[in-house]
Amino acid sequence: MNFTLTSELVGLDRIINSDPIAITFFIGYMAMFASSVFFFMERGSVDGKWKLSLLVSGLITGIAAVHYYYMRDFYLQTGASPTAFRYVDWTLTVPLMCVEFYLLTKPFGAKGGTLFKLIVASLVMLVTGYIGETSGVESNMMWGIFSTLGYLYIVYEVFAGDVAKLSKDSNSPALGRAMFLLKIFITLGWSIYPIGYMVLPGNLLSGAFEVSSIDLFYNLADAINKIGFGLVIYSVAVAESSKK
Numbered sequence: 001m002n003f004t005l006t007s008e009l010v011g012l013d014r015i016i017n018s019d020p021i022a023i024t025f026f027i028g029y030m031a032m033f034a035s036s037v038f039f040f041m042e043r044g045s046v047d048g049k050w051k052l053s054l055l056v057s058g059l060i061t062g063i064a065a066v067h068y069y070y071m072r073d074f075y076l077q078t079g080a081s082p083t084a085f086r087y088v089d090w091t092l093t094v095p096l097m098c099v100e101f102y103l104l105t106k107p108f109g110a111k112g113g114t115l116f117k118l119i120v121a122s123l124v125m126l127v128t129g130y131i132g133e134t135s136g137v138e139s140n141m142m143w144g145i146f147s148t149l150g151y152l153y154i155v156y157e158v159f160a161g162d163v164a165k166l167s168k169d170s171n172s173p174a175l176g177r178a179m180f181l182l183k184i185f186i187t188l189g190w191s192i193y194p195i196g197y198m199v200l201p202g203n204l205l206s207g208a209f210e211v212s213s214i215d216l217f218y219n220l221a222d223a224i225n226k227i228g229f230g231l232v233i234y235s236v237a238v239a240e241s242s243k244k
Ligand SMILES: *C/C=C(C)/C=C/C=C(C)/C=C/C1=C(C)CCCC1(C)C
Pocket: 090, 093, 094, 097, 125, 126, 128, 129, 130, 132, 144, 145, 147, 148, 151, 190, 191, 193, 194, 197, 222, 225, 226
């Protein structure tokens, strides 16, 4: 049989020859897509005030699914890291995760100002991170440190700032449980990203891993954080809805 080897086939060949990064892009796409279907369908089985939270969870994984579709193709065709797609994805989905914190604490008095602070901190984290990834060896570490300040501010808000105070004053065991799990995601789950960033040339882990393994870190972290975060909110929503 006679056929030309299109870029599509070269890409598929890479998956068949078990390029672990290609496989995680492939699985990431499927998992994000399936999670969105799940969150959207399950909106029907929770009480009114939780429907918006599940919608936002579905949007987070849905936006990620679309980006994974393009990132997977970009990676398969070029073998390079899809940095721009990645940061567009995060710039949309991380603020939506801040919205999830806001929605959880809103019944207990959360103010728009808290949401605003969280979104500004996440944008500082992402814009400086993007500059660091694209600006070369000398300044990589410096931008990484700026970005980490934005990250630490979010951690502060959730552990000791407005979000923490509201959930403590709420006397709601459901919210307490959700906040406990979300704190684990914010500290352990989100810390995978700066670890991945550190494999870049000029940074602390450069040489310990291949530069291309940055996408392994990011793909793993995205699956844990976007899907896991949504499932925590889903479980609280179901538990609270079944009380009545
Ligand atoms: C769904 C996507 C999420 C939750 C992305 C989170 C991304 C981060 C927490 C990234 C953090 C970074 C640092 C703290 C320093 C180095 C640069 C970044 C942007 C990788």
